[in-house]
Amino acid sequence: MIHEILPVGPLQCNCSIFGDEAQREAIVVDPGDNVDKILAVLKKHGLKVKAIVITHAHIDHIGGAAKLKAATGAPVLMNARDRELYDHLDVQAAWLGMENPERTEIDAEARDGVTLTLGDATFQILETPGHTQGSVSIWIPSRNKLVAGDTLFRDSIGRTDLPGGDGRQILRSIKNQLLPLPDDAMVIPGHGPLTTLGREKDRNPFLQDL
Ligand SMILES: [Zn+2]
Numbered sequence: 001m002i003h004e005i006l007p008v009g010p011l012q013c014n015c016s017i018f019g020d021e022a023q024r025e026a027i028v029v030d031p032g033d034n035v036d037k038i039l040a041v042l043k044k045h046g047l048k049v050k051a052i053v054i055t056h057a058h059i060d061h062i063g064g065a066a067k068l069k070a071a072t073g074a075p076v077l078m079n080a081r082d083r084e085l086y087d088h089l090d091v092q093a094a095w096l097g098m099e100n101p102e103r104t105e106i107d108a109e110a111r112d113g114v115t116l117t118l119g120d121a122t123f124q125i126l127e128t129p130g131h132t133q134g135s136v137s138i139w140i141p142s143r144n145k146l147v148a149g150d151t152l153f154r155d156s157i158g159r160t161d162l163p164g165g166d167g168r169q170i171l172r173s174i175k176n177q178l179l180p181l182p183d184d185a186m187v188i189p190g191h192g193p194l195t196t197l198g199r200e201k202d203r204n205p206f207l208q209d210l
Helices: 035-045 065-072 080-087 089-096 167-178 197-203
Strands: 002-008 013-020 025-029 048-053 076-078 115-118 121-127 136-140 145-149 186-189
Touching (some): 013 035, 013 115, 013 121, 025 035, 025 115, 035 065, 048 065, 048 115
Parallel strands (some): 025 048, 048 076, 145 186
Antiparallel strands (some): 002 013, 013 025, 115 121, 136 145
16 A cells, blocks of 8 residues: 655644555545645555545644645545534634635544545544544554554644643543554654554653553
């Protein structure tokens, strides 16, 4: 499976582009910005986007969704509990001193139990609220990869001091939804370097009391 990770926008959100070599289809996670670069990667591999998945409705993760959808026709999936945050994208933009991006319709809900397929791989949505109420992670068992959004980082966890954040809830989400996954699973955080679940269990200071 093709997997390119593209840090996009001023906050360098890790946008993941997954592609199936046989069917030339792609799933794009968190197209926060730099849609032209994302489209260039898709073109390089000859991929057609079948779904755009948003881990949560912060502008650095969702800001390019409307543009990518317009360019590809692919549906956008997001958890409904982040709808209010998405409704206030203009507030987020102003807060960061960014231009207010175009908004799009959310086409389908990303919630526990929802799965997407890409070639022979299954993408499972795991609800991991805490950073925001609608935060989700994406687990790809056959590739042993977890796209964690802003729930889990190398040596840290997502901030919970923004609207919709809850410090206890994010720890509960990590404990119940993420830590049961294999220790050698690769974690692609929403920002910064990759890691593994085992490494974070051992060394992440926020996880030591779980
Ligand atoms: Zn965020």
